[in-house]
Every structure is written in structure tokens, then in C-alpha cells.
Amino acid sequence: xxxxSLLVLPGDGIGPEVMAEVTKVIDxxxxxxxxxxxxxxxxxxxxxxxxxxxxLTDETMxxxxxxxxVLLGAVGGPAYDNLDFSVKPERGLLRLRKEMxxxxxxxxxxxxxxxxxxxxxxxxxVAGLDxxxxxxxxxxxxxxxxxxxxxxxxxxxxxxxxxxxxxxRYTSGExxxxxxxxxxxxxxxSNRVCSMEKANVMESGILWREEVQWVHDNExxxxxxTHMYADNGAMQLVRRPQQFDVIVTDNLFGxxxxxxxxxxxxxxxxxxxxxxxxxxxxxxxxxxxxxxxxSAPDIAGQGKANxxxxxxxxxxxxxxxxxxxxxAVELERAVERVLADGVRTADLMGPEGGTPVTTAQxxxxxxxxx
Amino acid sequence: xxxxSLLVLPGDGIGPEVMAEVTKVIDxxxxxxxxxxxxxxxxxxxxxxxxxxxxLTDETMxxxxxxxxVLLGAVGGPAYDNLDFSVKPERGLLRLRKEMxxxxxxxxxxxxxxxxxxxxxxxxxVAGLDxxxxxxxxxxxxxxxxxxxxxxxxxxxxxxxxxxxxxxRYTSGExxxxxxxxxxxxxxxSNRVCSMEKANVMESGILWREEVQWVHDNExxxxxxTHMYADNGAMQLVRRPQQFDVIVTDNLFGxxxxxxxxxxxxxxxxxxxxxxxxxxxxxxxxxxxxxxxxSAPDIAGQGKANxxxxxxxxxxxxxxxxxxxxxAVELERAVERVLADGVRTADLMGPEGGTPVTTAQxxxxxxxxx
Ligand SMILES: CC(C)[C@H](C(=O)O)[C@@H](O)C(=O)O
Ligand SMILES: CC(C)[C@H](C(=O)O)[C@@H](O)C(=O)O
Numbered sequence: 001x002x003x004x005s006l007l008v009l010p011g012d013g014i015g016p017e018v019m020a021e022v023t024k025v026i027d028x029x030x031x032x033x034x035x036x037x038x039x040x041x042x043x044x045x046x047x048x049x050x051x052x053x054x055x056l057t058d059e060t061m062x063x064x065x066x067x068x069x070v071l072l073g074a075v076g077g078p079a080y081d082n083l084d085f086s087v088k089p090e091r092g093l094l095r096l097r098k099e100m101x102x103x104x105x106x107x108x109x110x111x112x113x114x115x116x117x118x119x120x121x122x123x124x125x126v127a128g129l130d131x132x133x134x135x136x137x138x139x140x141x142x143x144x145x146x147x148x149x150x151x152x153x154x155x156x157x158x159x160x161x162x163x164x165x166x167x168x169r170y171t172s173g174e175x176x177x178x179x180x181x182x183x184x185x186x187x188x189x190s191n192r193v194c195s196m197e198k199a200n201v202m203e204s205g206i207l208w209r210e211e212v213q214w215v216h217d218n219e220x221x222x223x224x225x226t227h228m229y230a231d232n233g234a235m236q237l238v239r240r241p242q243q244f245d246v247i248v249t250d251n252l253f254g255x256x257x258x259x260x261x262x263x264x265x266x267x268x269x270x271x272x273x274x275x276x277x278x279x280x281x282x283x284x285x286x287x288x289x290x291x292x293x294x295s296a297p298d299i300a301g302q303g304k305a306n307x308x309x310x311x312x313x314x315x316x317x318x319x320x321x322x323x324x325x326x327x328a329v330e331l332e333r334a335v336e337r338v339l340a341d342g343v344r345t346a347d348l349m350g351p352e353g354g355t356p357v358t359t360a361q362x363x364x365x366x367x368x369x370x
Numbered sequence: 371x372x373x374x375s376l377l378v379l380p381g382d383g384i385g386p387e388v389m390a391e392v393t394k395v396i397d398x399x400x401x402x403x404x405x406x407x408x409x410x411x412x413x414x415x416x417x418x419x420x421x422x423x424x425x426l427t428d429e430t431m432x433x434x435x436x437x438x439x440v441l442l443g444a445v446g447g448p449a450y451d452n453l454d455f456s457v458k459p460e461r462g463l464l465r466l467r468k469e470m471x472x473x474x475x476x477x478x479x480x481x482x483x484x485x486x487x488x489x490x491x492x493x494x495x496v497a498g499l500d501x502x503x504x505x506x507x508x509x510x511x512x513x514x515x516x517x518x519x520x521x522x523x524x525x526x527x528x529x530x531x532x533x534x535x536x537x538x539r540y541t542s543g544e545x546x547x548x549x550x551x552x553x554x555x556x557x558x559x560s561n562r563v564c565s566m567e568k569a570n571v572m573e574s575g576i577l578w579r580e581e582v583q584w585v586h587d588n589e590x591x592x593x594x595x596t597h598m599y600a601d602n603g604a605m606q607l608v609r610r611p612q613q614f615d616v617i618v619t620d621n622l623f624g625x626x627x628x629x630x631x632x633x634x635x636x637x638x639x640x641x642x643x644x645x646x647x648x649x650x651x652x653x654x655x656x657x658x659x660x661x662x663x664x665s666a667p668d669i670a671g672q673g674k675a676n677x678x679x680x681x682x683x684x685x686x687x688x689x690x691x692x693x694x695x696x697x698a699v700e701l702e703r704a705v706e707r708v709l710a711d712g713v714r715t716a717d718l719m720g721p722e723g724g725t726p727v728t729t730a731q732x733x734x735x736x737x738x739x740x
Binding site: 076085088090094120121122125141142144147148149152155157158159160161162163164165166167168169170171172173174175176177198200201202203204205206207208211214230231232234235237238239240252253255256257258259260262263264268294 | 446464492512518519528533535536545546547573578600602607608622632664
């Protein structure tokens, strides 16, 4: 039987609740599909700060580097809003992404047919929508130096006397490797990539456009490539999202555009993500899987959270880390069946109402449908 | 009678066509409302590059500084795509914004009732929508130094050997002044401001949040203020845009979020903008007015363009530069009446079809409705 090591980091807010349901799913695949999982647990974000005074300990970081895949719930919440920048819950997640060098963040925006009416967009605009956003995740303005808030006291024109600085910085190599991920993924889909930047106002955007084009011309001439300014991209996502197949973009634009794209589907509580790095010695990529949604502190601990995004993140682990596309499809089908049966957590209740199931009931129904 | 000086810069693509219709409207107000306009014309963008080898001459820049208001059509187009960064059409527009110090860019996202079905969003989500986005326009990553593309040849890890850099830089003073604009405008509306940044990952975002809060607490405690991360902001704009009144955000986020917001209304060809700076000696603010839409090279010269965004930009000039809110309302009502009568340019044709009017016919109808 195949053996896989997993590090589970439930995190904050609804993270632990949704992760509990994923554990049921993992158990099912262990028992029924001849896969065996070595699971260890750890802390990240606010819960790690509470226990250790840091959003991620060196020890947890080292374990993350050693496993086949990390599963993460969510980080952050108002309890941590006044923490110093360097120990904010988000820094734990950013450290994982950076030190594991998880440069390709895959964010599918799919509209589940059973939920198409739930979108704020018209059914005909979003029904059947299936976009994959590939977001660069280890560079750009998230990590560039110099950065910080400085005193600007000897500038008499600066009321307030401070200046805040961040640096958007990309190397050609960083752009090329994430472009390759996008082109590879496009070949297994509709074979079209749209690259988004602001090359009309930023030199880093010019470099982005040129390097993506270079990878295309030299290595993937068979894939369709277009370029779009990111502001127009935001517009086109709202106007006619079905025009896109794979979108590749930088860390900051990817953050914003993928959230907008996720919301189009009306299924924010449903959308998974995979963050992938270079292959390890065993051939598997460094990998972290997490839902696109956040820690939702307002509903934490109430059994209202939708565990599907986190469960589908495990499906992505089956596909990208464990090379078990068959098992991934099996899990995705089970989710679709449960939705088609009308099973709904509170976030999926339309204006027509109905009785929502709890987080745990949704997990149980999905396991039962497997 | 009141005298006003105007510099008209039609620019590229559909710019000249839509501006021709604005001229008719200006003439009407001159003849019928006792206003007198000194109008001069100039070149900007690709058309200036073609004539002078630069997207904005020093002479045009100096004239822009001296007038009461600049009216701009649009800049850019594929003919200029391969120009060097420093002479791109966009640099002409950016130079105007920067040297006139037009720090507050007002972008209303309004859904015209007659066009609500035209949005990709459901009618009930967008009908009656009336948001005002206040975008900082003279700083941030658009203008920060250092910037550029450099060789990184002695870095063996950097395949391609180049690095692209831009700097996101905000001073506390720059943030405070645009925050004041937002609070002032909110007081004349529903008295609520939502400020958007990424304070969870960027120090410049922390400074942004703190300074907006400072202006609120010390000068506008009566206005409702909330803060939102920009990725969540993009989501909320798609999910439930009616929750917002005034949004204040930085140059880059404002670029993207205002385009998404504009598209929600289904009326991209309809939306105006005002870019305002400090008061001049005569008490009027430095000001530039332009449509939110671009130069639309694909339909340029065909009489298909919708002149309403540019005409409504002149309405904003009446309100913010000439202190003639009465005349602005008169013009806005005329546009509404023409739309209610079913007059449509090609961009406003729904699936049900019909015969579109030309750019010039739309301009004539609006003048006739005045
Ligand atoms: C939590 C935060 C640091 C993170 C980001 O900005 O990348 C989140 O918004 C995301 O998209 O994963
Ligand atoms: C044309 C371009 C420079 C400009 C910008 O990026 O600001 C445009 O997108 C806008 O929003 O006015």
C-alpha cells in the first residue's frame, strides 16, 4: 500500500471545525482505498501565537519541510488584530509559503451547478464556469525588500511625519517557473493562458509580460497565450468570466483577482487551493493545501461552517501530491452528489430558506456518499 | 456672466469622437445658461507622440496647469504597444496627474435604472447602486522610486538574468489628504467610508489604515469608518455592492477595484471621473475630468462609441470646478431622460436587439433633452 505523510495545521477560527471533517474523509480513503497516512498535527497563526508567542515555530516549520503535504485550515481573527506586524497570524502562513518555496498557487473558480443560482451574477453568466487562477506565491510585494514604516520628520511637507514602503520585486526566473506551471496546467485543460499585469504603468509588469511570452515562445508555442492589464482583467472577470481558462498573475493581483473570481461562483465556502513548489527527493512537489476562505471568526465554534472547501483541498492533495487523480475525482463526485441532494450548510441557504445541516453533518454526508 | 477656461485633450482611439459630443454640450451651456468658456485644444497620448515624439509636451503641460479644468478623452492603443516605456501614451496621462498633483480621483459607480438588466449581475443586486470610489492618484507604486528593469547576471539562480522593481511608497501626509477628500464627500452622501488596503501583509497598508483612522478620529468622528482588506473588498463588491457608500483606497487597488465596480453597473460606457488637486489662487481645485473607459481602438472611428461617460465627466466639471451643481444635475437628468426613452448606442444593446444610434446622434439627443 502507498504511504503518505501529512502535517495538519487547523489554525484559527473555523479552521479546526472544518479540518475535523477532512479527517473523516482521510480515514475513509485509508480504510477503503489502500492508502496509508502518517498524520501529525501542529499549530499555526493565532493559536500558535497563543501557545508559543510566534505564529509558527521553527519546529513546525521543519516538520512542514519534511512531509509529503501540509493541510491548513485558516489563520487570523480580531483577537489578533492589535498584534505587532511581525507576529501577526498571517506571518505564519507567509513563512510556510516562502520557506517551502511554494511558488505556484492553484485556485480553481468553479461554479457548482447546484449552486449557480446562489451567485450574485446571472445564472447564464456563471453556470458551468471553470477557471483556474495560477498565482505566484513566494515573491512580489509580499516579500520584497526594503519594506517598513519609517520616520520622515525632517520633511516639512509630510504632515504626520511617516512613510510606508514596500517593494514589488520579481526576477525573470521567478516569473518563468510559475509561467511553466500555468502552461502545463493549461495543456490538461482548454490550452489557453491569460497573463495579467500592469505593464502600462509598472516595469515589473513589463518584465512579467516579456518573460511569460518568452516561456511561451520557447517551450509552449502550442498553448494559446494572451495578455491583459489587471484592471481590465478584474472587469472581464465580472463581465464575461467564461472567456478564461487559465489565468497566471503575480502575488498581489492574484490575491485580489482570485477572491473576486471565487465570489463569482457564489460558492466561497466551496473553493479549495493548492500551493506547489519544486519536486522533493521522492518526486512529489512540496505542497500545502488550504481553503480559499478565511477563518470566519464571526461563526467560529457554532457548527455553521462549510467544510467543503477544506475537503476539496484534500482532493487536490490526492491529485497533485499523491498522484491519485482517480481518488480525487471520486471525492469531488461525492461532494457534487451531496449538493445535488440539496444538503446545505448555512452559507449555502438561498432566499427560499430551508434547514441547514451542521459542519459535522455535511462531513458525514460526504463520507456516506463516497 | 461666469468665465471658465478649459483645456480639451481628446487623445487617442474613441477619445476625439466622444469629445466632439461634449463640445456640443458645452456650447449649449454657454448659450443657454450664461456661462462662458474659453476652450483650447491640445494633444495627449499616442496622438501627441505621433506629432511631437512625446506623449505630452511641456507646452501642453504648462497650459494644463493654468486652466480651470482639463477634459481628457482617452489614451493608448495597439499602434503604440511597442513604444518604449518612457514614451508610452499612458505616461502623458500620468504626467498630468502627477504634475498637477491631482491626488483625489473620484469614480462614481452608479447603476442607471434603465440599464440595470444590462449588468452581468442580478438586477436586485445592482439596481439603484450608487458607490463613490475615491482613489489616491499621485503616489503609491505608480510613482515610487527605485523602479526599473535591471540585469541580475551574477545571480546564477536567476534564469533569464533580469529583475523588475517598483516601489510602493506612501507618506502619512499623502494618505491624510485623500482621506479628508473621502470624508468630505461622504458627509454629502450617506456618511460612511470604507478604507481598503492589505495591512495584513504590507507595512504601507498599516500606515494607510492608521492615518485614515487618525483623520477620522481627529477631524471626522461623525462619519462612519470601516476598514477592509482589498481582497475581501473585491469579493464584497461582487457579492453585495450596496453595502458601500464611499470607498477610499490607494492608487493601484483603486485602479482595479474601480474597474470591477464600474463593470458591476453594466454601464462602463457611462461612467465619468474627476481628478482633483489643491485649490488654485481663484479657489477652484486643480482638476482633470475623463471617462473611466479606455480608448477602445477596436471601435474607433466608426461612430459606435458611447459619449455619455465623457459628457457626464463634464457634468462633474460643472459640479466640482465651476460650482454649478444645478447645471450638473440638469445635464445628468437629460442623460437619464434620453436613456429612459430607449435611446441606445451599440454598447448598450441587450440580447433583445434594436437599432443603435451613433455617437453623434446620442450627443444630439442629449442636447435636445436639455
Ligand atoms: C491571509 C493572507 C495573508 C492571505 C494573502 O494575502 O495571501 C489570504 O488573503 C490568501 O489569499 O491566502
Ligand atoms: C491608462 C492607465 C495608465 C490608467 C491607470 O492605470 O491609472 C487607467 O487604467 C485608469 O484607471 O485611469
